[in-house]
Amino acid sequence: MVIRVAVVGASGRLGSVASRVIEQRPDLELVARLNSRSSLDDMLGADVVLDVTHPGVSPTVVDHAVRAGLDVVVGTSGWSEDRVRSLRTLLAQHEDAGVVIIPNFSIGSVLATHFATIAARFYESIEIVEAHHAAKVDSPSGTAVRTAELIGHARAELGPVVAPHVDQRARGQQVASVPIHSLRLQGVVAKQEVHFGGTGEVLTLTHETLSPAAYEQGIVLALRAAREVRGLVIGLDRLIGLGADGAASDSAPAAGAGDAPEHGGC
Secondary structure, three states: OOEEEEEEOOOOHHHHHHHHHHHHOOOEEEEEEEOOOOOHHHHOOOOEEEEOOOOOOHHHHHHHHHHOOOEEEEOOOOOOHHHHHHHHHHHHOOOOOEEEEOOOOOHHHHHHHHHHHHHHHHOOEEEEEEEEEOOOOOOOOHHHHHHHHHHHHHOOOOOOOOOOOOOOHHHOEEEOOEEEEEEEEOOOOEEEEEEEEEOOEEEEEEEEEOOHHHHHHHHHHHHHHHOOOOEEEEOHHHHOOOHHHHHHHHHOOOOOOOOOOOOOOO
8 A cells, every 4th residue: 555645844854855765665655745835734635744844833733634634753853741742632632643753763873772771770870962963953852852761761760860060051951860962063964972881981872873864764664654553652663663661662752853854844
């Protein structure tokens, strides 16, 4: 069965990548490309809406799609815990709808975050350094936020990480007690390092995106999964069999889905 897809934010970085990938897959059909001048009703001929817009626009796009009976893949930053809560309320009123929120479409990034949750149980000193292209509008990144939230969940019985001097601005923003430091640099696509400090040793888990091509496999997986999902699923990990802790994956905020080059034309 061919899945008809409407890309909202098609003129943006990730939207351009997604549009090209969709056109190359025989089981996917690109039926609409929406930008900031488009009517949201232009998505109505689709089976799945891929939202890769802007944090200020994304909730409106998702609301419109769900109320129209369309499944949705969200690859846009800015989905805070409050927004996710509102989305759950909306989905409870539309039981046939499914929404998949993807903080990062990169398989490698998802694996790195998963490995970090394993290591989190063995180290008390943990910090995250993430770097993205200079045009990225939000910080910390959605992937860093999600990584910190899942680390916090993995350490629920152990307590918060050791993070001294957090009153100093240079110590980064704390999420689930984990300090996150954000770099916005020209020449960078995306990179995240999770540093674990222990007695006599330091463990660093690093993932770097070298090209937007890294997002292609995740985009296709998410679009295919959206046709089967009912309700809300958060995280590519749930789609590739890493959701051993399924409740954590769904409950952790998606605050910044789409760390890929996110903002589209909307």
